[in-house]
Amino acid sequence: MINDDPATRPAIAVTLGDPGGIGPEVIIKALADRKLRNLARWRILGTGSSLHAAAHAASVEPFWWRVAHGSELIDTALAHDVTLIDYEPADAHDEHPRTHNKRSGELSFRFVEDAIAAARLPAANPLHADAIVTGPISKEAWALAGRAKYPGHTDLLATRFAVKRHAMMFVSEHLRVILATTHLPLMEVRNELTIGRVFDAIDLGHDACRRLGIERPRIAVCGLNPHAGEGGLLGDEETRIITPAIEVATSHGIDARGPFPADTIFRDAIPQPDRRARFDLVVAMYHDQGLIPLKLLYRDQAVNVTVGLPTVRTSPDHGTAFDIAGKNLADPGSMITAMQLAVRMTRNSKGAVV
DSSP states (O other), rough: OOOOOOOOOOOEEOOOOTTTHHHHHHHHHHSHHHHHHHTSSEEEEOOOHHHHHHHTTTTOOOOOOEETTTTTTTHTTTTTTTEEEESTTTTTTOOOOOOOHHHHHHHHHHHHHHHHHHHHHHHTTTTSSSEEOOOOOOHHHHTTTTTOOOOSSHHHHHHHHHHSEEEEEEEEESSSESSSSSSSHHHHHHOOOOHHHHHHHHHHHHHHHHHOSSSSOOEEOOOOSSSGGGGGTOOOHHHIHHHHHHHHHHHHHHHHHEEEHHHHGGGGOOOTBBBBSSEEEEESSSSHHHHHHHHHHHTTTEEEESSSSSSEEEESSOOOOTTTTTTTOOHHHHHHHHHHHHHHHHHHHHHOEE
């Protein structure tokens, strides 16, 4: 059971994501649950008009305390369970476009920048954030706002925290996946894959699993090629890159095995009716190799975790969904899990009662 004493509740910055997407809706629906609200002090960085519109559509009574971004009263306001740090005037009734646009891109970028700044403050500072939960952004909108240097949250977070090693990990109830490479054209994966990148994914995934409470993680590593290279007949990346990375990991005391054919190994990482899972984590070599099975089995339930940062960062594993935004159709399941996981990982890292 989580100790929800107000004095020990972590402070968690929640970025709205694109104001025209489903971020406002899933955040409102998630935090409408009083039990979830009581697990942390939530600071929503966003726009009041978007939150109110989402609450109205979902028939949710506003439950947050509002303070204007940059207000001198922000220290006092942050004592509440849920505080909206509003980047719009109090009387704003803006209609944010349900599509990629420059203004929404700039706003969503600022939310993340300011959440990172809060996480970098000393723990004793009242504005400090113990963790970050990010709502879905539009990469195209960031580009329209002149932020194309950062293809997404992960790249911006890694740059601002100045970390050399980081990775995208996805957590669901029964399956965990970490990526050795992320948002790359498929033709470039072979050129970007190195022993170091594969080892980093194994090593960072091992540490993340321990923060999730898995004392001795068992890690399965995918091959890059069909049938894991078929003994060199279908490619040499397995013997030249992946196997050496696994050997380095095992020399560091990590229980890593493989490389395994990617078309069969995921089943061994999921509990079956007659046996427990053989592995706690699967290391995938590229984006779709890892995310197709995850999203097929655990759509709207998985959480994206950026590992390798000095702070916890989680995010729902879905996009802005402009096509359903504003229609009260969004499933908040992934956002709920992202918030719960942020609390759990933050408490574990601090040695709190869980």
